[in-house]
Structures are given as structure tokens and as C-alpha cells.
Amino acid sequence: MSLTISYATLDEIVSLYHRIPEFTLPVDNAALQQRIGASAACALIAYVGEKPAGFKLGYALDKDNFYSWLGGVLPEYRRDGVAQALLEAQENWAKEKGYKSISVKTRNSFPAMLMMLVKNGYQVIELEKKGEVVDYRLVLRKELDAANGADIQLRFGQ
Template sequence: MLNIQIEAHTELTAELAEKIALLTAQISELDRAQTIESIEQRLSNKTSLILLTYVEGELAGFKLGYQIEAHCFYSWLGGVVADFRNIGLAKSMLEYQEKWAAAQGFSRLEVKTRNQYKAMLNMLVANQYQITQVESHSNIAKNKLHLQKSL
């Protein structure tokens, strides 16, 4: 059995931003690696949750989210390094984020993904997220899907 730990933070530090920026560069599905500055800009002065997941002590994934409305939490960005996929890390972080958001008084969680990320889309639908909007793209695989779940 693997030793898996999820570390939760509600304040972004320079060290956390650096770890996340380095992780985003390792996840090919992300449109672009995030910089320390872009992460700080997105999360500063907002109620936020920063999850880091470790497998056997090695940083394997992350999930970032923040408040966008009084009762709505936005799951902004996340990913798992290729070597650590298919062991349930993304689902564990999603469930952690949902429980945390509900405990903070949020009643809705929103997320965006693209058609081309089938594993993510399947996980969201399996966890009771519903599609609320589609942003069309000339390449259907790049259609952006907006989903939400009531907590």
C-alpha cells in the first residue's frame, strides 16, 4: 500500500507558489506552466485552498481553488504528474476540496475542463458535476466545458 498524504493550505506562500509552478511545468495537459506571479495573482486576497499530494514523500500532484462568489468556490487548476496517475490522487483531492468547501459554507463548486481531457470529464460527471455551459472552439476537442456541483 502506498503512503499518500494530502497537505492543505489556505494561504499561499512563496515556497508553495514555487512548488506549484514547478509541478505545472511537469503536467503536459496544462495549456502552459504557471509562474509564481500568475499563481500569486490568481490566489491573493481570496479565500483559497491549496492542496499538495505526496506519494511516498514525493510531490505528485496539486489542486488549487478559490472563492468567486459568496457561496461559490471555483476549482481553478490541478494536476497529477504522469508517474503517479491512475492511483486515485485526482479523485482524492477533488473529494477533499468538496468537503473543505462545504465546511466553509460554500453551496456550489464550479470547474472548467475541455473535451480532450476525458479522464477529468469522466471523474467530474461520476462525482455528480453537471455541465452548465459549453464554449465552442473550431476544434471540438478544445471545447471548454463549465460544470458545477451543489454541495
């Protein structure tokens, strides 16, 4: 399996977003841009061979803190390391830009995402109770420093 991570446009993110079954809310380029605003952003897309397999989108909360907002992997590419590669690429980007931490929000209904985040050094810092327990949101954060992921080598494709 040939996996490549590239920078993405918001149009590419929207296209993949609509192919991920867990995402049910309508989203378009304007909605993404409105959320990001004038903040620095990192939009990544993963390709398996020539086919888009997943994406990750985040933006700066302030000069020290980055928010990993939206991401997903198409069902046929799950358990192939795509999400892990995107997470590592985003962390590397954030460190290169000088951010000191990354935060992310997930739900109890996404246990694979929660386990991957914990495995990668993210810690739960907040719980938002909304709806049923399965819908509770967990806010996690990871402090970034030279020791975190220093051995990660990323190859961005064209």
C-alpha cells in the same frame, strides 16, 4: 501506496505545474497570485510516500461559490486515485468553509477528468466553443450539501 494530502504554497504548485506535460503555458507564482487576487483560496498537494504527485488549486468566486481552477497529476501517478483524493479534499474544504457549490472548467481533450467529475456528481452547465471540438470547454458545477461526501474522511499531513 501511502497517499497524503497537504496544504501547499503557490511555489509548490508552480513546481508541479511545470512537470505536467499537458500544461504548456508558462506560469509563475505571480501569475497564480494575480488570478486568485484577494479571494479565499485552497491550494492542495498530494504526496505518494514522500514524493509530490499532484495538486489542486481553487478560489472563491463569491461567498457561496468556489471555483476549482487548476489541478493535475504527474503521469507516473495517474490511475492511482490521486486526482480523486484531491477532488474529495477540495470539496471537503469548500463545505467546511460554507460554500454552496463548486464549479470547474475542463476540455473535451481531457476525457478522464470529465468522467471523474461526472462520476462525482458534477453536471455540465455550459459549453464554450473555442477552436476545434477537442478544445471546447465544459463548465461543470456541483451543489454542496451535508449529504454530498458526508462519509469522506480526510487526513492532512504536515
